[in-house]
Amino acid sequence: MRRIFFIIIISLVIAHIYGFQWPVSDVVLISTFGESESSDYVKGLNIGGKVQDINPIDSGELIFYSHHGASPLDLPSGLGAYVIYQHKNGIRSLYGHLDDNSLNTESYEVSVSDKIGTMGSTGTAVGAMLHLQVIDTEFKKYINPLLSLPILKDTSQPLINGIFLSGETGRVALGIDQIVRSGMYNLSADIRDLSENTSYYCPLAPYSISLFINGENLANIKFESMLIDDDQMVLQESDGISYSDLYQSDWEIFIGNFELNPGDVMIEISVKDFAGNEGVKKISLKVTE
Amino acid sequence: MKLIEKIFIILLFFCYFFIFGRPLDPEISFSPLWVENLELTSVNSEDDEDYLIDFNLDGKFGYLDRNGSIIFSENLLYGVAIDQNGFISYSRQNDVLVLKDRVGSFINTIELSGYPYFSANRRFIISYDSNGISEIDKDGNIVWRKTFSSSISTVSADNSLVFVGTVDGRIRLIDLKGEILFFEDTRTSRINIVYGGSVSFNNDLMLTVTGIEPQLLSLWDKSGDNYQVQSSWVLSNELRRHTVTGFSEDGLYAYMEAEGELLVLNLRNKKLNSIPMAGRLQNIIFPGDSGLVYIIGRDSGGLYLKISEPEGNSLFFSRISGKEAMLRKDLNRIFIGIDESLIGYDMESM
Numbered sequence: 316m317r318r319i320f321f322i323i324i325i326s327l328v329i330a331h332i333y334g335f336q337w338p339v340s341d342v343v344l345i346s347t348f349g350e351s352e353s354s355d356y357v358k359g360l361n362i363g364g365k366v367q368d369i370n371p372i373d374s375g376e377l378i379f380y381s382h383h384g385a386s387p388l389d390l391p392s393g394l395g396a397y398v399i400y401q402h403k404n405g406i407r408s409l410y411g412h413l414d415d416n417s418l419n420t421e422s423y424e425v426s427v428s429d430k431i432g433t434m435g436s437t438g439t440a441v442g443a444m445l446h447l448q449v450i451d452t453e454f455k456k457y458i459n460p461l462l463s464l465p466i467l468k469d470t471s472q473p474l475i476n477g478i479f480l481s482g483e484t485g486r487v488a489l490g491i492d493q494i495v496r497s498g499m500y501n502l503s504a505d506i507r508d509l510s511e512n513t514s515y516y517c518p519l520a521p522y523s524i525s526l527f528i529n530g531e532n533l534a535n536i537k538f539e540s541m542l543i544d545d546d547q548m549v550l551q552e553s554d555g556i557s558y559s560d561l562y563q564s565d566w567e568i569f570i571g572n573f574e575l576n577p578g579d580v581m582i583e584i585s586v587k588d589f590a591g592n593e594g595v596k597k598i599s600l601k602v603t604e
Numbered sequence: 605m606k607l608i609e610k611i612f613i614i615l616l617f618f619c620y621f622f623i624f625g626r627p628l629d630p631e632i633s634f635s636p637l638w639v640e641n642l643e644l645t646s647v648n649s650e651d652d653e654d655y656l657i658d659f660n661l662d663g664k665f666g667y668l669d670r671n672g673s674i675i676f677s678e679n680l681l682y683g684v685a686i687d688q689n690g691f692i693s694y695s696r697q698n699d700v701l702v703l704k705d706r707v708g709s710f711i712n713t714i715e716l717s718g719y720p721y722f723s724a725n726r727r728f729i730i731s732y733d734s735n736g737i738s739e740i741d742k743d744g745n746i747v748w749r750k751t752f753s754s755s756i757s758t759v760s761a762d763n764s765l766v767f768v769g770t771v772d773g774r775i776r777l778i779d780l781k782g783e784i785l786f787f788e789d790t791r792t793s794r795i796n797i798v799y800g801g802s803v804s805f806n807n808d809l810m811l812t813v814t815g816i817e818p819q820l821l822s823l824w825d826k827s828g829d830n831y832q833v834q835s836s837w838v839l840s841n842e843l844r845r846h847t848v849t850g851f852s853e854d855g856l857y858a859y860m861e862a863e864g865e866l867l868v869l870n871l872r873n874k875k876l877n878s879i880p881m882a883g884r885l886q887n888i889i890f891p892g893d894s895g896l897v898y899i900i901g902r903d904s905g906g907l908y909l910k911i912s913e914p915e916g917n918s919l920f921f922s923r924i925s926g927k928e929a930m931l932r933k934d935l936n937r938i939f940i941g942i943d944e945s946l947i948g949y950d951m952e953s954m
Contacts, residue, residue: 353699353717353732378795378816379757379771380845386884386902387660387930388848390759391683391719393697393732399755399771401795407771409755423844439697439732446733452772455753543753548735 335372335463336427338410338447339434341365342467343512345444348459349538349550350520351562353393353439356541356548357520358457359409359448364512366443368430372408372464375400377423383415383437394446395437400425405453411446412438456542456551461522461589469511469590473521476505478584478598479567489582494601497577502526503569504596508588518566519588526570527583534571536561575602637937637948638672656706657932658686662943665691667706670934672948676707685720685727689742692720692727701729703744712744726761737768739782748782758846760802767810769798775812777803777831786831790814800847804855809871811849811858816842821860821876823869835874848885854892857914861885866899868914877916887931889938890914898938900924900931909940 343364350357379399381392394411396418401407414435425431434443449460478489482500487493507518526534537552549555561569570584580600587593642664656667656675665684666677684693690705692714701714716738718729729738734756738749754772761767765785766778773796777786790796793815801812810824810831819842824831841863848861858869866879866888883903890897896919899910907929911920926942933939938949 353697355717355731355733355736358733358735376795376816377844378797379755379799382845385845386848386886388885388887389846390730390734390756391685391721392730392734392755393719394734394755420844441696450754450772452754455772457753543751546749546751548751 335408335449335460336370337464338362338369338372339364339367339445341367344467344510344519345513345517347508347519347538348457348461349541351558351565354558356550356558358541358548359446360460362434362445362447363442366414366434367445369410369413369432369434369445370427370429371400371402371410371425371431372427372447372449372460373400373402373406374426375402375408375424377420377425377431378407380418380420382418393439395440396432396435397438397446398431400431405451406458407450407452409446409448409450411448412436412440412444451540454542456540457548458540459522459538462539466590467512469588469592471509471511472592473506473508473586473588473594474518475584475586475594475596476507476566478502478504478582478596479563489598489600492599492601494603495575497575497602497604499572499574501569501572502582503563503567504584505567506584506586507566508586521586522589523587524568524570525585527581527585528573529581530583533573536568536570575600577602577604637950640668640672640674640946640948642666642674642677642944642946655934656688657934657939657946657948658688658691658706659930659932659941659946660684660686661928661930661941661946664944665693668939668946670937670948672946678708683719685722687722687725687727689725694719697732703727703740711742714740714744714746716746721759723759723761724763726766728759728761728766730756730759735770739766747780748778750776750778750782750784757798758800758849760850762802762851763805763807765803765807767801767803769801769812769814771797773797773814775801775814777810785829788831792820793817799843799845800849800860802849802851802858804851804858805853806855809851809858811851811860811869813839813843813847813849813860816844819843821862821867821869823858823871823874837876848888850888850890852890852892852914856892857890859888859890859897866897868897868916870914877914879910879912879916879918881910886929889931889933891933898931898933900929907942 345363346357346361378401383396396413396415397411399409413432417433419431434445449458480487480500482498508521510517524536540551541548544555547557549557583597585595663680667675682695692701703711716729718731721728727740736751739747752770754770757771758769768776773790775788776784779785795816799813803810808826812822819839820836822833822836825834851858860867866881868877883901887900897912907924909922912918930941940947
């Protein structure tokens with residue numbers, strides 16, 4: 316009896332934390348929130364794999380649909396055929412690249428078991444995929460869907476492939492016992508999380524990045540939500556950093572700017588993914604005058 | 605028959621025609637001028653005409669002159685945005701777009717990711733995720749760029765102001781320099797969303813379609829630097845998709861593509877008329893009082909051409925046997941494209 320009660324309590328807690336359900340049964344992540352794509356942040360998730368039926372992440376109401384090429388007077392969209400649903404608490408979800416013939420535009424009210432479409436390859440999609448966005452209309456921001464969907468099994472650590480310092484004297488890829496001159500530097504790193512669901516190499520954005528210099532936490536980047544600031548999409552929890560400031564290249568991320576003074580310096584970068592896996596890289600520097 | 609009976613019958617006829625009589629519907633006649641087969645004709649690249657007919661049909665796009673000679677023709681990659689002065693042909697994904705003139709000569713490259721969208725004489729690039737818009741000038745230079753916290757549902761530009769509506773219910777009017785001259789966060793319905801909108805040619809009026817429960821067709825009046833709702837109509841058949849709106853060329857009417865009909869608003873008496881129209885609007889030409897409303901629509905039965913008076917009286921309806929169709933008009937000539945053929949007509953109403 317106590318065991319059944321315990322299971323019920325645990326289920327309720329999980330249901331509360333993971334408010335939404337995955338829109339497909341077989342989840343293969345091919346790009347994630349905050350990743351670099353077409354010179355901009357990805358504002359949701361791209362889910363690939365086999366062609367599957369799509370269910371809404373929560374019960375809701377269809378508020379917008381766009382058939383791909385229904386009228387030459389409609390706006391062209393890289394999302395192809397897409398639908399937007401309104402859920403409780405001002406949350407909306409968007410499903411893009413759907414098969415144009417699969418859109419369910421007859422019944423506006425849907426529950427989580429209703430099919431709302433099928434994965435397709437409309438818009439910029441080159442193969443069958445689903446683009447999922449979660450939008451908080453009250454706070455006018457895009458939320459990382461991984462925050463509100465059930466956690467996927469993931470055992471691999473995020474990778475830190477290289478750490479780079481850029482200063483007045485140029486740019487250097489940091490190695491073991493590197494010697495650099497004192498001064499102001501920008502620090503960036505090649506960081507990728509890896510998708511466990513693909514049979515091919517498919518890097519993803521991580522959940523968070525932290526920078527420590529001699530044990531002091533100097534910078535944190537979190538891929539939690541995005542909003543508009545001064546006509547640019549910025550990462551809200553990361554000092555409002557824009558795409559062009561964050562990404563030095565598709566996978567090289569600017570982490571912080573700081574002064575290096577003469578002496579021994581320990582740089583530590585910690586990267587976490589949504590399953591809690593952590594990748595850490597430490598590099599010791601000798602800073603000269 | 606007695607005289608009194610004859611007079612009675614004549615009076616009866618007179619009364620009948622006086623009470624129930626109505627003018628005969630006008631008829632439309634078309635005189636074909638030329639038919640051009642887009643598959644066969646070789647390209648004549650001399651461009652000395654002011655007005656060219658741009659076409660995008662059956663996997664080909666380009667320009668013809670008024671006499672039906674092809675000035676330029678090219679195969680479609682994935683899509684094309686084309687206007688009187690040039691085009692951008694694009695593939696499914698592009699990091700760089702190429703603007704060309706109407707004989708296909710290179711003008712400029714545009715380093716933007718997105719799909720081009722040309723409206724009247726304005727040119728825009730819509731970002732792939734539909735939440736960003738940039739305007740480019742005739743030389744292909746980026747004039748301004750805006751990013752919104754929600755997907756763009758509608759963009760229209762007939763004059764100096766660009767109407768941008770987003771699915772979070774916000775309306776913005778943007779000027780030629782990219783300044784937002786007017787902003788409104790519509791909060792009139794259970795669910796706030798913008799489905800369509802446009803600004804009149806002289807910028808005095810704005811027409812919007814917004815919200816769910818109620819869904820409102822609203823006419824806005826310019827008052828100083830602001831726009832205020834002058835009249836609103838609750839739409840009984842609510843839409844959940846983008847809807848085409850606009851103003852007639854003479855500025856006397858506004859229209860909206862509603863469910864199963866084109867709603868035409870007479871701006872003088874604020875009377876809303878209906879032109880039955882099944883399916884989605886593909887093309888519309890609406891000169892206003894000086895002419896008729898020309899519609900190409902597509903429903904489950906395929907394409908059709910419909911011509912009506914602005915007040916709703918239907919004059920012509922014909923099914924079009926083809927996969928794609930387009931409509932252009934210049935002075936008293938109408939150009940109808942169906943798949944690989946383009947037909948120019950002299951049109952007279954009698």
